[in-house]
Amino acid sequence: MDTLLSLSRAIDAVSRFFGRFIIWLVLAAALISAANAIARKAFNIGSNAFLEIQWYLFGAVFLLGAGYTLLQNAHVRIDVLAGKLSMRTRMYIDIGGILVFLLPMCWFMIEFAWPVVVGAYVSGEMSSNAGGLIRWPVYALVPLGFGLLGLQAISELIKRFAFLQGKAPNPLLHGAHESNEAHDAEHAQALHDDAGEVRK
Known part of the structure; x- marks a missing residue:
């Protein structure tokens, strides 16, 4: 399990890198949008x-940030249930x-x-708009983004198994993967809650 947790930490580091990287993509998209509007008006x-580069940057932020979103537990949950x-x-x-769906x-x-990316690269596919951009880089964001999301899903899977074995903090708590200080208390409380439900 220690080796798997080391792998999980490495994957988390990759997701954090992309999380920081896409912040600059948001800034770039905003600056380009503003410059384009000023030039037109x-x-x-x-x-x-x-x-088109604005669309490309938006796609990059959405796709490359999916793994980081999963890492931060910021994806949609039905918390009421x-x-x-x-x-x-x-x-x-x-x-x-994670295993059945994600x-x-x-x-x-x-x-x-992937075949779409390769086909666009080989053919040199360009946008149909005058002065538009080459297409394969934006197509490549799809396998890259889902690859990063899949890697983070593996990391989350490892952390959940480790928590159930008492070897990792609660991954459902924001930032729990970055601090082990409350690990023992959190795990004990979770087991206590489970034991209380069994007695009921």
């Missing part, structure tokens, strides 16, 4: 390339969801998108 100068379940039950639900979806999207 003030100087009557426009470019489809400027418009989940909050009524024991921590152990929530872990098992997460494990099932990882297969990531694999399907990578397998589906």
Whole structure:
């Protein structure tokens, strides 16, 4: 398990890198958008390339940030229902969801998108708009983004199994993967809650 947790930490580091990286993509998109608007209004100068790069950057932020979002537990959950379940039950639900839904979806999207990327690269596919950009880089964001999401899903799977074995902090708590200070107390409380439910 220690080796798997080391792998999990390495994956988390990759996700954090992309989380920091996409912040600059947001800034770049905002600056390009502002510059394009000023050029159009003030100087009557426009470019489809400027418009398309904004779409490319938006796609990059959305796709490359998916793994980081999972790391931060910022994805959508049905908290009204989940909050009524024991921590152990929530872990098992997460494990099932990752194995049955998330990882297969990531694999399907990578397998589906990769031939499209290769085809666009080989053919040199360009945007149909005048002055538009080459297409394969934005297509490549799909397998890259889902690859990063799949890696983070593996990390989350490891952390949930480790928590159930008492070897890692609660991964459902924001930032719990970065600090082990409250690990023992959190795990003891979770087991206590489970034991209380069994006695009921």
